[in-house]
Amino acid sequence: MDLYKILAINPGSTSTKIALFENEKELYKKTLDHSNEEIAPFERITDQYEMRYNAIMNILKEIDFDVRELSVVVGRGGLLPPVKSGAYSVNDVMIKRLVEKPLLEHASNLGAIIANEIAKPLGIGAYIYDSVAVDELEDIARISGMAAIKRSSFSHALNMRAVGIKVAGELGKYYSDMNMVIAHLGGGISIGMHKSGRLVDIVSDDEGPFSPERSGRVPCKKLMDMCFSGDYDKKAVGKMMRGNGGLAGYLGTNSALEVEKRIAEGDEQARLVYEAMAYQVAKGIGELATVVDGQVDAVVITGGIAHSKMMTDWISKRVQFIAPVVVSPGENELEALANGALRVIKGEEEAREYVDSF
Structure with a gap:
């Protein structure tokens, strides 16, 4: 060899x-x-x-x-x-x-x-x-709702596809023969609909769940009002969206381990925010399940935060009705x-x- x-x-x-x-x-x-x-x-x-x-x-x-x-x-x-x-x-x-x-x-x-x-x-x-x-989005997925803005695909494609191939093999199938919703949970969070070996739609890190340091999807009108208030410049708003958003914005830390430590010590605000992140991930998974009319063979949770049983249990509870949930932790880039x-x-x-x- x-x-x-x-x-x-x-x-x-x-x-x-x-x-x-x-x-x-x-x-x-x-x-x-x-x-x-x-x-x-x-x-x-x-x-x-x-x-x-x-x-x-x-x-x-x-x-x-x-x-x-x-x-x-x-x-x-x-x-x-x-x-x-x-x-x-x-x-x-x-x-x-x-x-x-x-x-x-x-x-x-x-x-x-x-x-x-x-x-x-x-x-x-x-x-x-x-x-x-x-970017393998289907044409229908590119329509944003605002004619001046076309949706494009930026995601954790490398790890998601690798894990998709791995999970398919473990199930005795081929990646190209399966429909999988794969959620990558890291410093940023993205979720992809992998349809017969193609990444046909995504929930990107600015369209969906907040993450340890990114704000994710936020109410557009309130964001617009903030941008034109005169209180913030573009750099400041950008930092609130990427860097100081998500867990960092709410709890002052981007460490999931630190947040779980606070929860164990009885911090109810930390629990609420952390569970809200799981809640939003589950919503994103449910959103993408509709792309294939609910014909999902597996839901896969991966990325560094997938090591957290607390997080994956919260997500699994909400999405297990869609398809069997497979947890494959780590960033295998x-x-x-x-x-x-x-x-x-x-x-x-x-x-x-x-x-x-x-």
Whole structure:
């Protein structure tokens, strides 16, 4: 059997997670934390690529790993214009888009840039897999209700699809033959309707449940009044929506563990807010079940907060009438990236070529 060494890279807002794999076997995993002092000098996220690249190369040197052993490098896919699910080869057009005109400043935009920086001198492939911008929405799902605004798809597609494939296999089925509602519970929360292997509709982190640090869906008129009150500028409102929203806004912490500790100590406000988050997740799951006329084979709860039995029990109680609930905790992005790249280099899946018209 051929053995392939794979480096997977998942940049986050204050950390870069990396892992080395030999085929499906994980050899090494590390989270490289970046302090506020390290990040502060950079005006744009993509300006951080050299700092993060150097951090990765230094840690590989520390563990005495020779990068010339690598077969492929794969990075988290960033906020590109809509792309299909699966693998894309990193090319100059993709790098140009991410550097010069990303749809949104987001740490995931660094995935392709760093992967390319490592792979190019080695003469090996660099890929992204299941980008944040995977968009397979059906036409009817794009109608927002306001003609000037078209719905698009930004979600935790990487982990959701990986977990969907895994759960289908555990049930003795294929992902492409199932209808699953998959909820990813992390710092942000998104929920997807996976219909016969396609992510046909979502409840994104600005359309649905609040999360540890994001406000989710809020009353539009009251938000509009706030924006035009003169009391807040765009940056302040943006921070209330992403960063200081959700649990952080109500309880002063974005830590689910801290909130559960407070609940255990009898804090009723913490319990109310935390249960409200579960309540809103359940509403989002129910909303997406209608997309397939209720013909849902499984409801899957994943992400870091899915480790919380309190949270998953609250959600399961409300949605178990829809379909059997499967809890698959954790954020498996690095494994999903590596497995996707492995399928490409083994010829089991073909990588798409990224094109753009900007």
